[in-house]
Amino acid sequence: MSTKFIKSILIAAVAVTGITVATASPAKAGNDDLAKFLFGATALIIIGKAISDSDAQASEKYQPGRKYTPKPKPRFSKALPGRCLRRHHTWDGRVRMMGRNCLNKHYSHVNRLPESCRTRVRTDNGVRRGYQMRCLRNKGFYIAS
Structure with missing residues (x-):
C-alpha cells in the first residue's frame, strides 16, 4: 500500500478518535468510553505498524551508497x-x-x-x-x- 494512503487513514482515525472523546460527557464515563478508547488505540497501533512495514520495504529496495545493479535482460539467442x-x-x-x-x-x-x-x-x-x-x-x- 502506498504511504500516502496509509497516512491519510491514520489522520482520519486520529480525527475520529478525537471527536468521539470530545463528545463523550464526563458523567457517562464507563465501559462504553473505555471500549472506544481501546478501539482507537488499536487502530492507531495497526496503522502505525503498517506504515513502519511499508518504510522497511522501501528501505530494502534502495540503499544510499550501495551500487545499483539492474536485473539482467531476458536472454535470447544471438x-x-x-x-x-x-x-x-x-x-x-x-x-x-x-x-x-x-x-x-x-x-x-x-x-x-x-x-x-x-x-x-x-x-x-x-x-x-x-x-x-x-x-x-x-x-x-x-x-x-
Whole structure:
C-alpha cells in the first residue's frame, strides 16, 4: 500500500478518535468510553505498524551508497541461422546480408534485431531487404553452423 494512503487513514482515525472523546460527557464515563478508547488505540497501533512495514520495504529496495545493479535482460539467442546469409552483387560491390524473409521463417527473435542494421540493396534482380552482416556482427550476433 502506498504511504500516502496509509497516512491519510491514520489522520482520519486520529480525527475520529478525537471527536468521539470530545463528545463523550464526563458523567457517562464507563465501559462504553473505555471500549472506544481501546478501539482507537488499536487502530492507531495497526496503522502505525503498517506504515513502519511499508518504510522497511522501501528501505530494502534502495540503499544510499550501495551500487545499483539492474536485473539482467531476458536472454535470447544471438546465433543467426547460416542458411539465411545472402551475398548480393550490386553496382558498388558485394554485400553480405541476412535475408529478411528467411529470418522471419527460421529465427524466432527477428523483432530483437537492431533497427540500425536493417538495409535494402538494389541488385540486378530487384531490391533485396535484410540486415547487414557486418553490423550484426558488431552488435554481438554470429552465424550458427
